[in-house]
Amino acid sequence: MSQALLISDPVPTVSIHDGRPATTSLEVAAFFGKRHNDVLRDIRNISDNCPEKFTARNFALSNYLDETGRSLPMYIIYRDGFMLLVMGYTGKKALAIKLAYIEAFNAMEEELTRRSRPALPADPFPCSVDGCRRLMREIDDLYAGKRNDLEHIKDRLVEVTFNVTHTLLRKYRIPFTAGGEGPGLHSTIHQCLFSMLCEGFSMRRPGLYEGFNPGWHLLGIMSQIEKVK
Numbered sequence: 001m002s003q004a005l006l007i008s009d010p011v012p013t014v015s016i017h018d019g020r021p022a023t024t025s026l027e028v029a030a031f032f033g034k035r036h037n038d039v040l041r042d043i044r045n046i047s048d049n050c051p052e053k054f055t056a057r058n059f060a061l062s063n064y065l066d067e068t069g070r071s072l073p074m075y076i077i078y079r080d081g082f083m084l085l086v087m088g089y090t091g092k093k094a095l096a097i098k099l100a101y102i103e104a105f106n107a108m109e110e111e112l113t114r115r116s117r118p119a120l121p122a123d124p125f126p127c128s129v130d131g132c133r134r135l136m137r138e139i140d141d142l143y144a145g146k147r148n149d150l151e152h153i154k155d156r157l158v159e160v161t162f163n164v165t166h167t168l169l170r171k172y173r174i175p176f177t178a179g180g181e182g183p184g185l186h187s188t189i190h191q192c193l194f195s196m197l198c199e200g201f202s203m204r205r206p207g208l209y210e211g212f213n214p215g216w217h218l219l220g221i222m223s224q225i226e227k228v229k
Helices: 025-032 036-049 052-058 079-086 094-116 129-143 150-171 185-203 214-227
Strands: 015-017 020-024 059-065 071-078
Touching (some): 025 094, 052 059, 150 185
16 A cells, blocks of 8 residues: 555655755655754754765755745755655654655656656557568569569568567557567567468468468458558
């Protein structure tokens, strides 16, 4: 259960200061039921007894305007500074407030991490109905004796099958590496589809596989994907 549910509204929040999650001495005083001057005193005591590198990184002197318009000092407090500051704070709700603050810091840090991840290209493995049609025609030409570059056609079959599989999974928001340990779902589906296509392509068995053209099958899959747009 979230610790924020154990205390009355409003609940502790953190905001971004200089690209890092932080709170302020005013907010700490309000949530822990302390006089702001006492919180300022505690921060100064910490600053006097900790390495300057730690205090400079975790406590930034700032100011605010009170209700009369006076400019008064306050501190912007970053995560490690907050942990050290409130370590000795006690009281009926102190533990729940500390935990709620930690949850707020964690949530903000996760959000910053998410924002910093590079965005995926819209379609890193582009494929289309036209691409499947081109492969289909190349295979037809191979069967008709108009070309003899079998290895090139095989490479094209691998490429287009991979791209169709990726497009299918991306369309339905299935993670690229879903499946846990071992081959991902993407790899498994691709291998199954490709094996089926290669079997018909290589053996050209009579009946169902007479003149088998994998491009037709890939074209059918891509056509269905594009209809769902």
